[in-house]
Amino acid sequence: MLYQLFVTFFKIGCFTIGGGYAMVPVIQREIVENKKWISEDEFLDAIALTNSLPGPLATNTATYVGYRMAGIPGAITGVVATALPSFLIILAIAVFFTTIKDSAVVQNIFRGIRPAVVSLIIFAVIKLAKSIGLKSKNLLISLATLLGMTFLNIHPIAAVIVSGILGFFFFREEVAK
Amino acid sequence: MNNILWKIFFSFLKIGAFSFGGGYAVVSMIQKDIILDKGWISPEEFIDIVAIAEMTPGPIAVNSSTYLGYKLGGIWGSVLGTIGVVLVPTILALIVSIYFNKFKHLDWVKWVLKGIRPAVLGIIAAACFTIGKVSFVDIKSIIIGVLIFLGVYKLKISPILAIVISGGLGLILYGFPI
Numbered sequence A: 001m002l003y004q005l006f007v008t009f010f011k012i013g014c015f016t017i018g019g020g021y022a023m024v025p026v027i028q029r030e031i032v033e034n035k036k037w038i039s040e041d042e043f044l045d046a047i048a049l050t051n052s053l054p055g056p057l058a059t060n061t062a063t064y065v066g067y068r069m070a071g072i073p074g075a076i077t078g079v080v081a082t083a084l085p086s087f088l089i090i091l092a093i094a095v096f097f098t099t100i101k102d103s104a105v106v107q108n109i110f111r112g113i114r115p116a117v118v119s120l121i122i123f124a125v126i127k128l129a130k131s132i133g134l135k136s137k138n139l140l141i142s143l144a145t146l147l148g149m150t151f152l153n154i155h156p157i158a159a160v161i162v163s164g165i166l167g168f169f170f171f172r173e174e175v176a177k
Numbered sequence B: 001m002n003n004i005l006w007k008i009f010f011s012f013l014k015i016g017a018f019s020f021g022g023g024y025a026v027v028s029m030i031q032k033d034i035i036l037d038k039g040w041i042s043p044e045e046f047i048d049i050v051a052i053a054e055m056t057p058g059p060i061a062v063n064s065s066t067y068l069g070y071k072l073g074g075i076w077g078s079v080l081g082t083i084g085v086v087l088v089p090t091i092l093a094l095i096v097s098i099y100f101n102k103f104k105h106l107d108w109v110k111w112v113l114k115g116i117r118p119a120v121l122g123i124i125a126a127a128c129f130t131i132g133k134v135s136f137v138d139i140k141s142i143i144i145g146v147l148i149f150l151g152v153y154k155l156k157i158s159p160i161l162a163i164v165i166s167g168g169l170g171l172i173l174y175g176f177p178i
Helices: A004-014 A020-034 A040-052 A057-100 A103-134 A136-149 A156-170 A172-176 B003-017 B023-037 B044-056 B060-098 B108-135 B138-151 B160-172
Strands: none
Touching: A004 A057, A004 A136, A004 B044, A020 A040, A020 A057, A040 A057, A040 B060, A057 B044, A103 B023, A103 B044, A103 B108, A103 B138, A103 B160, A136 A156, A136 B108, A156 A172, A156 B023, A156 B060, A156 B108, A172 B108, B003 B023, B003 B060, B023 B060, B023 B108, B044 B060, B044 B108, B044 B160, B138 B160
């Protein structure tokens, strides 16, 4: 079982480019449709729950599925197998990239890529804003975090803690309804 | 274990523990913690790492911690950076998996998370400003940024394709020096 978990999550780790939600359909196909390890409903519940935790969605999901299949050793196997391909690939690139990054051609390629990275992040912000909806309290928390980080040098971890406490008081009636 | 390896491990442990909202939130936290506060690498090099992380398989958080860890502390740095960033989330996910049915019904967790989600939005938006400052350096870079934004927003091209195209545009606009 541990071997099977390892192979499956290693495969998932190899083929999920782009991170986050790009991984969900890949994991679903492998775990629910091919292996039939857990049901569709349970998978969706697990995604919803592990997605609300900190950390990468892929390793969190691997923790859940690994635990369900083979207990704590299964969970550890799942996480290691998911992270291993990207770890090895990045390590190879890191070794290689540091030797070529000062060449003029590579420099110019990355001068083009840098603004594109910003555009991708702006696009992610817009998508996220649409999905959570920016009404009164949400907008207030988002803006306060943005301004606090940009102008007052507030640490993002402080923003997470404060907004969690605010959420506890702001949203207790709303969710209860 | 020497000093820098401990520092790498604890920095990424801290970042991982609060990395709600996935990839780009981690990018913003690394930006703040490791680039602005500690000055371990230059902002330009960090953006290049994000681009590489985007194009290669695996979670962006894992990719960037592996790369940064290597850059700062060699092979052991990359091992500790990667373990650091996933350790707390994995322990939390394990606890949630064990008590899955209890956690499904905890209301106060939902309230807290509802507050954190818009903050994550602000955290990621803040990264746009700081990263934008070193990325948009001249009119050519602004043109590339606008074109790529239209590409992902209107034409729905994938992030990988967007980065490949922008690299090509970089060569065209800034020249191909031999």
